[in-house]
Amino acid sequence: MDDLVDGFGRRFHYLxxxxxxxxxxxxTYCLPDGFKKTAPLTFLTPLECERVVRAFADLGVxxxxxxxxxxxxxxxLAQIIARTAAVPGVSKVCITxxxxNLERQIDVWRQAGLTNLNVSIDSLDREGFRRITGHDRLPAVVAGLDRALELGVxxxxxxxxxxxxxxxxxxxxFVEFVRERPVAVRFIELMRTGDNAEFFADQHIPGTVLTNWLTERGWTPRARAFDDGPAVEYVHPDFAGRIGLIAPYAPGFCDSCNRLRITARGQLRLCLFGELGVGLKDLLEVDAPEALQARILAALAGKPAGHRLHEGNAGDTRQLAQFGG
Structure with missing residues (x-):
């Protein structure tokens, strides 16, 4: 079935x-003061995760x-991966x-059915990594990534x-990092959220800084797959990996949107930078697949044409950890 189409003709294959x-x-750009608990940590159970994945898979995701x-x-997490991988119709199970915990857990995740791995690394300079993240863990993170390559993720x-x-x-x-590694490095333009206005004003630069840098050095754009995210990736014959850009402020960025989001508390988010969401938790606590799909389809009619970041409007997104980026 392939029923997830919004009012702008966009098809959704990615959750x-x-x-x-x-x-x-x-x-520094997301949770500079660390995570602060503001409500009970009542997140979706593995069974509820499986139920929502089944509903979306039946709708073509x-x-x-x-x-x-x-x-x-x-x-x-390994149980959630395994349940997700076992759902008919799901061909890619990814983690960001x-x-x-990557070095310690990647073997278990791979055995459970993981097919795609995204690792957040904002700097390959050890001190720069520590300054940005608050933790001196760059060697362990890179070791975990290299182990994923060894395992054939x-x-x-x-x-x-x-x-x-x-x-x-x-x-x-990062270009040197992908010389021998078949890894895609994607730079994401810093996005304005509810909590980072001062940091954004100080640190935001346009993605053209990267694309111009790559083009001057012989890198060329690569064609996108139908279920790819929004990154435009560049390749070079002398390098095993790729370098990409995710540019949410670029014209037409939302035109090819192909993903929807479920929050850890069971809300359907139609846009990362939208407002509110559609509650699904009550239907995930019971086995109600038809009602769940009906609510998802009804909600999709309200998906906007695009975000309003250009207006300085991040919706009710305080920081990216809140809804999973």
């Missing part, structure tokens, strides 16, 4: 499922990304992680936030 709001890093917060703070990517302080020197470091 981002947050499994926790908790994060153990203190990244084939790619599931487990996010947080930091998903690996959940001790039952800060890498804290089919798609391994690195996410880094594009910031003024780490831009051009960082580009050179």
């Amino acid at each position: 981002r499922l947050s499994v926790t709001e908790v994060c153990n890093f203190r990244c 084939s790619k599931i990304r487990l996010t947080g917060g930091e998903p690996s703070v959940r001790r039952d 992680t800060n890498g804290w 089919p798609a391994v990517k690195v996410n880094g936030v594009l910031m003024r302080d780490t831009a051009e020197d960082g580009f050179a470091d």
Whole structure:
């Protein structure tokens, strides 16, 4: 079945499922003061995660990304991966992680059915990494990524936030990083959220800084797959990996939107930078697949054409850990 089409003709094959709001890093652009508990930590259970994945898979979604917060703070993450991987129609089971538990857990995740891994690394300079994240863990994070490559995880990517302080020197470091590694490094333009106005004003730079840098050095754009995220990736014949850009402020960024989001508390978010959400938790606590799909389809009619970041409007998104980025 392929029923997830919004009022603008966009088809949705990709679901981002947050499994926790908790994060153990203190990244300067997201949670500089660390995670603060503001409500009981009553997040979706493994069974509820499976139920929502089944509902979306029956509606044509084939790619599931487990996010947080930091998903690996959940001790039952491998169980969630396994349940997700077993759902008919799901061909890609992905995780986005800060890498804290990667070296210790990647073997278990791979055995459970993980097919795609995204690791957040904002700097390959050890001191720069510590300054941004609050933790001196870069060697362990890179070791976990290299172990994923050894295990044959089919798609391994690195996410880094594009910031003024780490831009051009960082580009050179990451290009060298992918010389021998078949890894895609994607820089994400810093986004304005409810809590980071001052940091955004100081550190935001346009993605053209990266694309111009790459083009001058012989890198060329690569074609996108139908279920890819919004990154435009560049390739070079002398390098095993790729360098990409996710540019939410670029014209037409939302035109090819192909993903929906479920929060760790069971709300359907139609846009990362929207407002409110559609509650699904009551239908996930019971086995009600038809009612669940009906509510999802009804909600999709309200998906907006695009975000309003250009107006300085981040919706009710205080920080990215809140809804899984």
